[in-house]
Amino acid sequence: MSLTSSRPASTDVDLTVLDNAAWHALNHAHREFAEGSGAARRYRPDVSVFHATPDDEPASWDELYRATPPEESVVLFRALPLTPTDDWELQYSGPGFQLLFVADRAQPPALPATDPASGRAVRLRPLIDADIPAMTALVALTEPGPFRPRTIDLGGYVGIFHDDELVAMAGQRLRPPGFCEISAVCTHPSARRRGYASVVTLQVAAGIIDRGERPFLHLAASNTAAMAVYERIGFEVRTEVGFGVYRPLGANTDAAA
Structure with missing residues:
Protein backbone atom coordinates (compact mmCIF):
# COMPACT_ATOMS: atom_id res chain seq x y z
CA MET A 1 0.00 0.00 0.00
CA GLN A 98 -0.26 21.18 18.93
CA LEU A 99 1.49 20.80 15.58
CA LEU A 100 -0.05 21.67 12.21
CA PHE A 101 0.99 20.20 8.88
CA VAL A 102 2.38 23.04 6.76
CA ALA A 103 4.09 21.19 3.89
CA ASP A 104 2.51 21.34 0.44
CA ARG A 105 2.06 17.57 0.19
CA ALA A 106 2.44 14.39 2.21
CA GLN A 107 4.83 11.95 0.55
CA PRO A 108 5.48 8.81 2.61
CA PRO A 109 8.95 7.32 2.07
CA ALA A 110 9.07 3.96 0.29
CA LEU A 111 9.51 0.87 2.43
CA PRO A 112 11.97 -1.94 1.63
CA ALA A 113 10.49 -5.30 0.70
CA THR A 114 12.56 -6.94 3.44
CA ASP A 115 13.83 -5.66 6.77
CA PRO A 116 17.66 -5.77 6.51
CA ALA A 117 18.14 -6.48 10.22
CA SER A 118 15.69 -9.35 10.63
CA GLY A 119 15.18 -10.61 7.08
CA ARG A 120 11.41 -10.49 7.56
CA ALA A 121 9.01 -9.22 4.90
CA VAL A 122 7.88 -5.60 5.31
CA ARG A 123 4.42 -4.46 4.30
CA LEU A 124 2.10 -1.54 4.95
CA ARG A 125 -1.67 -1.94 4.99
CA PRO A 126 -4.87 -0.55 6.53
CA LEU A 127 -5.70 -1.91 9.97
CA ILE A 128 -9.02 -3.68 10.56
CA ASP A 129 -10.96 -5.08 13.50
CA ALA A 130 -8.98 -8.32 13.41
CA ASP A 131 -5.87 -6.26 14.19
CA ILE A 132 -7.27 -4.72 17.39
CA PRO A 133 -5.52 -7.18 19.77
CA ALA A 134 -2.16 -6.45 18.11
CA MET A 135 -2.88 -2.70 18.13
CA THR A 136 -3.79 -2.78 21.81
CA ALA A 137 -0.63 -4.73 22.65
CA LEU A 138 1.56 -2.26 20.72
CA VAL A 139 -0.08 0.69 22.48
CA ALA A 140 0.42 -0.96 25.88
CA LEU A 141 4.10 -1.48 25.09
CA THR A 142 4.84 1.99 23.68
CA GLU A 143 2.28 4.25 25.45
CA PRO A 144 1.61 6.80 22.67
CA GLY A 145 -1.52 8.08 24.43
CA PRO A 146 -5.11 7.09 25.26
CA PHE A 147 -6.46 4.19 23.21
CA ARG A 148 -9.77 2.36 23.59
CA PRO A 149 -11.26 -0.86 22.14
CA ARG A 150 -13.18 1.04 19.44
CA THR A 151 -10.71 3.86 18.77
CA ILE A 152 -10.24 2.20 15.39
CA ASP A 153 -13.74 3.45 14.47
CA LEU A 154 -12.32 6.98 14.24
CA GLY A 155 -10.74 5.78 11.00
CA GLY A 156 -7.63 5.91 8.90
CA TYR A 157 -5.49 3.41 10.82
CA VAL A 158 -2.52 1.97 8.98
CA GLY A 159 0.20 -0.39 10.16
CA ILE A 160 3.61 -1.67 9.15
CA PHE A 161 4.18 -5.39 9.59
CA HIS A 162 7.30 -7.54 9.78
CA ASP A 163 5.85 -10.76 8.41
CA ASP A 164 2.64 -10.99 10.48
CA GLU A 165 3.82 -8.87 13.44
CA LEU A 166 2.50 -5.31 13.75
CA VAL A 167 5.53 -3.11 14.45
CA ALA A 168 4.28 0.43 13.74
CA MET A 169 0.96 2.21 13.36
CA ALA A 170 -0.91 5.51 13.28
CA GLY A 171 -4.49 6.63 12.78
CA GLN A 172 -7.00 9.44 13.06
CA ARG A 173 -8.62 10.91 16.15
CA LEU A 174 -10.22 14.38 16.55
CA ARG A 175 -11.95 15.84 13.46
CA PRO A 176 -12.96 19.47 13.97
CA PRO A 177 -14.26 21.19 10.81
CA GLY A 178 -11.55 21.33 8.14
CA PHE A 179 -8.98 19.33 10.11
CA CYS A 180 -8.15 15.81 11.23
CA GLU A 181 -5.77 14.78 14.01
CA ILE A 182 -3.14 12.08 13.56
CA SER A 183 -2.81 9.97 16.69
CA ALA A 184 -1.50 6.72 18.22
CA VAL A 185 1.79 6.99 16.32
CA CYS A 186 3.98 4.25 17.74
CA THR A 187 6.75 1.83 16.80
CA HIS A 188 7.78 -1.42 18.46
CA PRO A 189 11.20 -1.04 20.17
CA SER A 190 12.63 -3.80 17.95
CA ALA A 191 11.70 -1.85 14.80
CA ARG A 192 12.92 1.64 15.65
CA ARG A 193 15.47 3.70 13.71
CA ARG A 194 13.92 2.64 10.42
CA GLY A 195 11.81 5.75 9.81
CA TYR A 196 8.55 3.89 10.39
CA ALA A 197 6.99 6.70 12.45
CA SER A 198 7.48 9.07 9.52
CA VAL A 199 6.00 6.54 7.09
CA VAL A 200 2.78 5.87 9.02
CA THR A 201 2.33 9.55 9.95
CA LEU A 202 2.66 10.72 6.36
CA GLN A 203 0.48 7.85 5.15
CA VAL A 204 -2.36 9.00 7.40
CA ALA A 205 -1.67 12.65 6.52
CA ALA A 206 -1.95 11.90 2.80
CA GLY A 207 -5.40 10.39 3.27
CA ILE A 208 -6.53 13.39 5.30
CA ILE A 209 -5.31 15.85 2.69
CA ASP A 210 -6.95 13.93 -0.15
CA ARG A 211 -10.22 14.26 1.77
CA GLY A 212 -9.80 18.04 1.72
CA GLU A 213 -8.80 18.40 5.37
CA ARG A 214 -5.60 19.51 7.07
CA PRO A 215 -3.58 17.21 9.36
CA PHE A 216 -2.55 18.16 12.87
CA LEU A 217 -1.32 16.28 15.91
CA HIS A 218 -0.51 16.67 19.58
CA LEU A 219 2.70 15.93 21.41
CA ALA A 220 3.83 15.90 25.04
CA ALA A 221 6.18 18.78 25.75
CA SER A 222 8.80 16.32 27.03
CA ASN A 223 8.92 14.30 23.79
CA THR A 224 11.72 16.20 22.06
CA ALA A 225 12.75 13.25 19.89
CA ALA A 226 9.31 13.00 18.30
CA MET A 227 9.21 16.77 17.87
CA ALA A 228 12.33 16.60 15.69
CA VAL A 229 10.77 13.88 13.53
CA TYR A 230 7.51 15.75 13.02
CA GLU A 231 9.23 19.02 12.18
CA ARG A 232 11.40 17.23 9.64
CA ILE A 233 8.39 15.79 7.77
CA GLY A 234 6.38 19.01 7.54
CA PHE A 235 4.74 19.87 10.86
CA GLU A 236 5.30 23.01 12.90
CA VAL A 237 4.16 24.06 16.37
CA ARG A 238 0.93 26.05 16.31
CA THR A 239 0.26 26.47 20.03
CA GLU A 240 0.71 25.04 23.50
CA VAL A 241 -2.04 22.79 24.84
Missing part, protein backbone atom coordinates in the same frame (compact mmCIF):
# COMPACT_ATOMS: atom_id res chain seq x y z
CA SER A 2 1.38 3.39 -0.96
CA LEU A 3 -0.37 6.71 -1.01
CA THR A 4 1.02 10.08 -1.99
CA SER A 5 -1.29 13.04 -1.62
CA SER A 6 -1.82 14.72 -4.97
CA ARG A 7 -3.25 17.92 -3.57
CA PRO A 8 -1.93 20.52 -1.13
CA ALA A 9 -3.24 20.75 2.40
CA SER A 10 -6.24 23.08 2.64
CA THR A 11 -5.52 26.54 4.03
CA ASP A 12 -9.03 28.05 3.72
CA VAL A 13 -10.21 26.94 7.17
CA ASP A 14 -10.90 28.45 10.59
CA LEU A 15 -7.84 27.73 12.71
CA THR A 16 -9.59 28.73 15.93
CA VAL A 17 -11.50 25.42 16.03
CA LEU A 18 -8.17 23.79 16.88
CA ASP A 19 -8.09 25.62 20.21
CA ASN A 20 -10.91 23.35 21.38
CA ALA A 21 -10.65 20.50 18.90
CA ALA A 22 -12.53 17.87 20.92
CA TRP A 23 -15.56 20.12 21.38
CA HIS A 24 -15.76 20.99 17.70
CA ALA A 25 -15.20 17.37 16.65
CA LEU A 26 -18.01 16.14 18.91
CA ASN A 27 -20.34 18.72 17.41
CA HIS A 28 -19.25 18.05 13.81
CA ALA A 29 -17.82 14.88 12.24
CA HIS A 30 -17.93 12.83 15.45
CA ARG A 31 -21.54 13.42 16.50
CA GLU A 32 -22.15 9.68 16.12
CA PHE A 33 -19.60 9.02 18.88
CA ALA A 34 -20.83 11.81 21.20
CA GLU A 35 -22.64 11.54 24.51
CA GLY A 36 -24.10 14.37 26.59
CA SER A 37 -25.81 17.63 25.77
CA GLY A 38 -25.55 21.36 26.33
CA ALA A 39 -22.10 22.40 27.51
CA ALA A 40 -21.06 18.91 28.65
CA ARG A 41 -20.04 16.42 25.96
CA ARG A 42 -17.83 13.35 25.83
CA TYR A 43 -16.81 10.60 23.47
CA ARG A 44 -18.41 7.23 23.91
CA PRO A 45 -16.08 5.59 26.47
CA ASP A 46 -15.18 2.64 24.25
CA VAL A 47 -14.02 5.06 21.51
CA SER A 48 -12.06 7.78 23.34
CA VAL A 49 -11.39 9.15 26.82
CA PHE A 50 -11.98 12.81 26.01
CA HIS A 51 -14.63 15.15 27.41
CA ALA A 52 -15.30 18.68 26.20
CA THR A 53 -16.96 21.97 27.08
CA PRO A 54 -17.37 24.95 24.73
CA ASP A 55 -15.29 27.27 26.91
CA ASP A 56 -13.64 27.68 30.31
CA GLU A 57 -16.53 29.55 31.94
CA PRO A 58 -17.71 28.45 35.41
CA ALA A 59 -21.17 27.69 34.01
CA SER A 60 -19.66 25.15 31.61
CA TRP A 61 -17.64 23.50 34.37
CA ASP A 62 -20.80 23.38 36.50
CA GLU A 63 -22.75 21.66 33.73
CA LEU A 64 -19.94 19.15 33.25
CA TYR A 65 -19.94 18.54 37.02
CA ARG A 66 -23.67 17.82 37.06
CA ALA A 67 -23.22 15.36 34.18
CA THR A 68 -20.31 13.43 35.74
CA PRO A 69 -20.94 10.53 38.16
CA PRO A 70 -18.93 10.87 41.39
CA GLU A 71 -16.88 7.73 40.68
CA GLU A 72 -15.73 8.95 37.25
CA SER A 73 -13.10 11.42 36.09
CA VAL A 74 -13.12 13.73 33.09
CA VAL A 75 -10.29 14.17 30.61
CA LEU A 76 -9.92 17.55 28.90
CA PHE A 77 -7.42 18.48 26.23
CA ARG A 78 -7.32 21.91 24.61
CA ALA A 79 -5.45 25.14 23.99
CA LEU A 80 -8.01 27.09 26.00
CA PRO A 81 -7.23 27.54 29.71
CA LEU A 82 -8.15 24.74 32.07
CA THR A 83 -9.35 26.52 35.22
CA PRO A 84 -11.99 24.36 36.92
CA THR A 85 -14.30 25.51 39.66
CA ASP A 86 -13.81 24.41 43.28
CA ASP A 87 -16.01 21.36 42.66
CA TRP A 88 -13.13 19.53 40.95
CA GLU A 89 -9.96 17.79 42.12
CA LEU A 90 -7.00 17.77 39.74
CA GLN A 91 -5.67 14.24 39.31
CA TYR A 92 -3.18 14.82 36.50
CA SER A 93 -2.04 17.63 34.24
CA GLY A 94 0.57 17.80 31.51
CA PRO A 95 1.73 20.42 29.02
CA GLY A 96 2.01 19.71 25.33
CA PHE A 97 2.11 21.16 21.86
CA GLY A 242 -3.09 21.56 28.24
CA PHE A 243 -4.10 18.03 29.22
CA GLY A 244 -5.99 17.59 32.48
CA VAL A 245 -7.77 14.82 34.37
CA TYR A 246 -10.29 15.97 36.99
CA ARG A 247 -12.54 14.22 39.51
CA PRO A 248 -15.80 15.76 40.79
CA LEU A 249 -15.84 16.44 44.53
CA GLY A 250 -18.84 15.96 46.78
CA ALA A 251 -21.92 13.81 46.41
CA ASN A 252 -22.92 15.12 42.96
CA THR A 253 -26.38 13.61 43.31
CA ASP A 254 -27.58 14.94 39.95
CA ALA A 255 -25.21 12.68 37.99
CA ALA A 256 -25.58 9.79 40.42
CA ALA A 257 -29.32 9.81 39.86
Whole structure:
Protein backbone atom coordinates (compact mmCIF):
# COMPACT_ATOMS: atom_id res chain seq x y z
CA MET A 1 0.00 0.00 0.00
CA SER A 2 1.38 3.39 -0.96
CA LEU A 3 -0.37 6.71 -1.01
CA THR A 4 1.02 10.08 -1.99
CA SER A 5 -1.29 13.04 -1.62
CA SER A 6 -1.82 14.72 -4.97
CA ARG A 7 -3.25 17.92 -3.57
CA PRO A 8 -1.93 20.52 -1.13
CA ALA A 9 -3.24 20.75 2.40
CA SER A 10 -6.24 23.08 2.64
CA THR A 11 -5.52 26.54 4.03
CA ASP A 12 -9.03 28.05 3.72
CA VAL A 13 -10.21 26.94 7.17
CA ASP A 14 -10.90 28.45 10.59
CA LEU A 15 -7.84 27.73 12.71
CA THR A 16 -9.59 28.73 15.93
CA VAL A 17 -11.50 25.42 16.03
CA LEU A 18 -8.17 23.79 16.88
CA ASP A 19 -8.09 25.62 20.21
CA ASN A 20 -10.91 23.35 21.38
CA ALA A 21 -10.65 20.50 18.90
CA ALA A 22 -12.53 17.87 20.92
CA TRP A 23 -15.56 20.12 21.38
CA HIS A 24 -15.76 20.99 17.70
CA ALA A 25 -15.20 17.37 16.65
CA LEU A 26 -18.01 16.14 18.91
CA ASN A 27 -20.34 18.72 17.41
CA HIS A 28 -19.25 18.05 13.81
CA ALA A 29 -17.82 14.88 12.24
CA HIS A 30 -17.93 12.83 15.45
CA ARG A 31 -21.54 13.42 16.50
CA GLU A 32 -22.15 9.68 16.12
CA PHE A 33 -19.60 9.02 18.88
CA ALA A 34 -20.83 11.81 21.20
CA GLU A 35 -22.64 11.54 24.51
CA GLY A 36 -24.10 14.37 26.59
CA SER A 37 -25.81 17.63 25.77
CA GLY A 38 -25.55 21.36 26.33
CA ALA A 39 -22.10 22.40 27.51
CA ALA A 40 -21.06 18.91 28.65
CA ARG A 41 -20.04 16.42 25.96
CA ARG A 42 -17.83 13.35 25.83
CA TYR A 43 -16.81 10.60 23.47
CA ARG A 44 -18.41 7.23 23.91
CA PRO A 45 -16.08 5.59 26.47
CA ASP A 46 -15.18 2.64 24.25
CA VAL A 47 -14.02 5.06 21.51
CA SER A 48 -12.06 7.78 23.34
CA VAL A 49 -11.39 9.15 26.82
CA PHE A 50 -11.98 12.81 26.01
CA HIS A 51 -14.63 15.15 27.41
CA ALA A 52 -15.30 18.68 26.20
CA THR A 53 -16.96 21.97 27.08
CA PRO A 54 -17.37 24.95 24.73
CA ASP A 55 -15.29 27.27 26.91
CA ASP A 56 -13.64 27.68 30.31
CA GLU A 57 -16.53 29.55 31.94
CA PRO A 58 -17.71 28.45 35.41
CA ALA A 59 -21.17 27.69 34.01
CA SER A 60 -19.66 25.15 31.61
CA TRP A 61 -17.64 23.50 34.37
CA ASP A 62 -20.80 23.38 36.50
CA GLU A 63 -22.75 21.66 33.73
CA LEU A 64 -19.94 19.15 33.25
CA TYR A 65 -19.94 18.54 37.02
CA ARG A 66 -23.67 17.82 37.06
CA ALA A 67 -23.22 15.36 34.18
CA THR A 68 -20.31 13.43 35.74
CA PRO A 69 -20.94 10.53 38.16
CA PRO A 70 -18.93 10.87 41.39
CA GLU A 71 -16.88 7.73 40.68
CA GLU A 72 -15.73 8.95 37.25
CA SER A 73 -13.10 11.42 36.09
CA VAL A 74 -13.12 13.73 33.09
CA VAL A 75 -10.29 14.17 30.61
CA LEU A 76 -9.92 17.55 28.90
CA PHE A 77 -7.42 18.48 26.23
CA ARG A 78 -7.32 21.91 24.61
CA ALA A 79 -5.45 25.14 23.99
CA LEU A 80 -8.01 27.09 26.00
CA PRO A 81 -7.23 27.54 29.71
CA LEU A 82 -8.15 24.74 32.07
CA THR A 83 -9.35 26.52 35.22
CA PRO A 84 -11.99 24.36 36.92
CA THR A 85 -14.30 25.51 39.66
CA ASP A 86 -13.81 24.41 43.28
CA ASP A 87 -16.01 21.36 42.66
CA TRP A 88 -13.13 19.53 40.95
CA GLU A 89 -9.96 17.79 42.12
CA LEU A 90 -7.00 17.77 39.74
CA GLN A 91 -5.67 14.24 39.31
CA TYR A 92 -3.18 14.82 36.50
CA SER A 93 -2.04 17.63 34.24
CA GLY A 94 0.57 17.80 31.51
CA PRO A 95 1.73 20.42 29.02
CA GLY A 96 2.01 19.71 25.33
CA PHE A 97 2.11 21.16 21.86
CA GLN A 98 -0.26 21.18 18.93
CA LEU A 99 1.49 20.80 15.58
CA LEU A 100 -0.05 21.67 12.21
CA PHE A 101 0.99 20.20 8.88
CA VAL A 102 2.38 23.04 6.76
CA ALA A 103 4.09 21.19 3.89
CA ASP A 104 2.51 21.34 0.44
CA ARG A 105 2.06 17.57 0.19
CA ALA A 106 2.44 14.39 2.21
CA GLN A 107 4.83 11.95 0.55
CA PRO A 108 5.48 8.81 2.61
CA PRO A 109 8.95 7.32 2.07
CA ALA A 110 9.07 3.96 0.29
CA LEU A 111 9.51 0.87 2.43
CA PRO A 112 11.97 -1.94 1.63
CA ALA A 113 10.49 -5.30 0.70
CA THR A 114 12.56 -6.94 3.44
CA ASP A 115 13.83 -5.66 6.77
CA PRO A 116 17.66 -5.77 6.51
CA ALA A 117 18.14 -6.48 10.22
CA SER A 118 15.69 -9.35 10.63
CA GLY A 119 15.18 -10.61 7.08
CA ARG A 120 11.41 -10.49 7.56
CA ALA A 121 9.01 -9.22 4.90
CA VAL A 122 7.88 -5.60 5.31
CA ARG A 123 4.42 -4.46 4.30
CA LEU A 124 2.10 -1.54 4.95
CA ARG A 125 -1.67 -1.94 4.99
CA PRO A 126 -4.87 -0.55 6.53
CA LEU A 127 -5.70 -1.91 9.97
CA ILE A 128 -9.02 -3.68 10.56
CA ASP A 129 -10.96 -5.08 13.50
CA ALA A 130 -8.98 -8.32 13.41
CA ASP A 131 -5.87 -6.26 14.19
CA ILE A 132 -7.27 -4.72 17.39
CA PRO A 133 -5.52 -7.18 19.77
CA ALA A 134 -2.16 -6.45 18.11
CA MET A 135 -2.88 -2.70 18.13
CA THR A 136 -3.79 -2.78 21.81
CA ALA A 137 -0.63 -4.73 22.65
CA LEU A 138 1.56 -2.26 20.72
CA VAL A 139 -0.08 0.69 22.48
CA ALA A 140 0.42 -0.96 25.88
CA LEU A 141 4.10 -1.48 25.09
CA THR A 142 4.84 1.99 23.68
CA GLU A 143 2.28 4.25 25.45
CA PRO A 144 1.61 6.80 22.67
CA GLY A 145 -1.52 8.08 24.43
CA PRO A 146 -5.11 7.09 25.26
CA PHE A 147 -6.46 4.19 23.21
CA ARG A 148 -9.77 2.36 23.59
CA PRO A 149 -11.26 -0.86 22.14
CA ARG A 150 -13.18 1.04 19.44
CA THR A 151 -10.71 3.86 18.77
CA ILE A 152 -10.24 2.20 15.39
CA ASP A 153 -13.74 3.45 14.47
CA LEU A 154 -12.32 6.98 14.24
CA GLY A 155 -10.74 5.78 11.00
CA GLY A 156 -7.63 5.91 8.90
CA TYR A 157 -5.49 3.41 10.82
CA VAL A 158 -2.52 1.97 8.98
CA GLY A 159 0.20 -0.39 10.16
CA ILE A 160 3.61 -1.67 9.15
CA PHE A 161 4.18 -5.39 9.59
CA HIS A 162 7.30 -7.54 9.78
CA ASP A 163 5.85 -10.76 8.41
CA ASP A 164 2.64 -10.99 10.48
CA GLU A 165 3.82 -8.87 13.44
CA LEU A 166 2.50 -5.31 13.75
CA VAL A 167 5.53 -3.11 14.45
CA ALA A 168 4.28 0.43 13.74
CA MET A 169 0.96 2.21 13.36
CA ALA A 170 -0.91 5.51 13.28
CA GLY A 171 -4.49 6.63 12.78
CA GLN A 172 -7.00 9.44 13.06
CA ARG A 173 -8.62 10.91 16.15
CA LEU A 174 -10.22 14.38 16.55
CA ARG A 175 -11.95 15.84 13.46
CA PRO A 176 -12.96 19.47 13.97
CA PRO A 177 -14.26 21.19 10.81
CA GLY A 178 -11.55 21.33 8.14
CA PHE A 179 -8.98 19.33 10.11
CA CYS A 180 -8.15 15.81 11.23
CA GLU A 181 -5.77 14.78 14.01
CA ILE A 182 -3.14 12.08 13.56
CA SER A 183 -2.81 9.97 16.69
CA ALA A 184 -1.50 6.72 18.22
CA VAL A 185 1.79 6.99 16.32
CA CYS A 186 3.98 4.25 17.74
CA THR A 187 6.75 1.83 16.80
CA HIS A 188 7.78 -1.42 18.46
CA PRO A 189 11.20 -1.04 20.17
CA SER A 190 12.63 -3.80 17.95
CA ALA A 191 11.70 -1.85 14.80
CA ARG A 192 12.92 1.64 15.65
CA ARG A 193 15.47 3.70 13.71
CA ARG A 194 13.92 2.64 10.42
CA GLY A 195 11.81 5.75 9.81
CA TYR A 196 8.55 3.89 10.39
CA ALA A 197 6.99 6.70 12.45
CA SER A 198 7.48 9.07 9.52
CA VAL A 199 6.00 6.54 7.09
CA VAL A 200 2.78 5.87 9.02
CA THR A 201 2.33 9.55 9.95
CA LEU A 202 2.66 10.72 6.36
CA GLN A 203 0.48 7.85 5.15
CA VAL A 204 -2.36 9.00 7.40
CA ALA A 205 -1.67 12.65 6.52
CA ALA A 206 -1.95 11.90 2.80
CA GLY A 207 -5.40 10.39 3.27
CA ILE A 208 -6.53 13.39 5.30
CA ILE A 209 -5.31 15.85 2.69
CA ASP A 210 -6.95 13.93 -0.15
CA ARG A 211 -10.22 14.26 1.77
CA GLY A 212 -9.80 18.04 1.72
CA GLU A 213 -8.80 18.40 5.37
CA ARG A 214 -5.60 19.51 7.07
CA PRO A 215 -3.58 17.21 9.36
CA PHE A 216 -2.55 18.16 12.87
CA LEU A 217 -1.32 16.28 15.91
CA HIS A 218 -0.51 16.67 19.58
CA LEU A 219 2.70 15.93 21.41
CA ALA A 220 3.83 15.90 25.04
CA ALA A 221 6.18 18.78 25.75
CA SER A 222 8.80 16.32 27.03
CA ASN A 223 8.92 14.30 23.79
CA THR A 224 11.72 16.20 22.06
CA ALA A 225 12.75 13.25 19.89
CA ALA A 226 9.31 13.00 18.30
CA MET A 227 9.21 16.77 17.87
CA ALA A 228 12.33 16.60 15.69
CA VAL A 229 10.77 13.88 13.53
CA TYR A 230 7.51 15.75 13.02
CA GLU A 231 9.23 19.02 12.18
CA ARG A 232 11.40 17.23 9.64
CA ILE A 233 8.39 15.79 7.77
CA GLY A 234 6.38 19.01 7.54
CA PHE A 235 4.74 19.87 10.86
CA GLU A 236 5.30 23.01 12.90
CA VAL A 237 4.16 24.06 16.37
CA ARG A 238 0.93 26.05 16.31
CA THR A 239 0.26 26.47 20.03
CA GLU A 240 0.71 25.04 23.50
CA VAL A 241 -2.04 22.79 24.84
CA GLY A 242 -3.09 21.56 28.24
CA PHE A 243 -4.10 18.03 29.22
CA GLY A 244 -5.99 17.59 32.48
CA VAL A 245 -7.77 14.82 34.37
CA TYR A 246 -10.29 15.97 36.99
CA ARG A 247 -12.54 14.22 39.51
CA PRO A 248 -15.80 15.76 40.79
CA LEU A 249 -15.84 16.44 44.53
CA GLY A 250 -18.84 15.96 46.78
CA ALA A 251 -21.92 13.81 46.41
CA ASN A 252 -22.92 15.12 42.96
CA THR A 253 -26.38 13.61 43.31
CA ASP A 254 -27.58 14.94 39.95
CA ALA A 255 -25.21 12.68 37.99
CA ALA A 256 -25.58 9.79 40.42
CA ALA A 257 -29.32 9.81 39.86
